[in-house]
Amino acid sequence: MRIDDKLNLNLNKLKETEDRKKADKSDSSKESAKSGDSVSLSSSATDVSNVKDAIKSSPDIRVELVSELKVKIENGQYNVSGREVAEKIVQTAIDDLF
Known part of the structure; x- marks a missing residue:
């Protein structure tokens, strides 16, 4: 076997591995989008934010x-x-x- 053939074989394996990783990433991103995660602030956090804004705007x-x-x-x-x-x-x- 020649060196060129080994190089091509390794490049093909590398490409296959990269393609699999890309496919896995797209599948996992679809799953996380489907899970419906959400973030909400409590009323206390909103109140604190409003007070901070009022303090910043006051002289x-x-x-x-x-x-x-x-x-x-x-x-x-x-x-x-x-x-x-x-x-x-x-x-x-x-x-x-x-």
């Missing part, structure tokens, strides 16, 4: 409050005691822990 800065405070500061009307600032800092730290 990070409360523009009205900032502009009001700016005016008070510029006019010298905004006075806060050091004690109030310290209490807010401590309260924020406690809230962040829990």
Whole structure:
């Protein structure tokens, strides 16, 4: 037997194997399509998604409050005691822990 004949024989076997694999894949994809798998989200997941969207669309800065405070500061009307600032800092730290 010549080398060329062996090469052709091996190529034919390889092609047959590939054809079988393709046929198996198409059969399995047809079966999975027939099974009717479906995905559904619970109402909780939908609610969480809606809340996330609402948070993303809301501004990070409360523009009205900032502009009001700016005016008070510029006019010298905004006075806060050091004690109030310290209490807010401590309260924020406690809230962040829990």
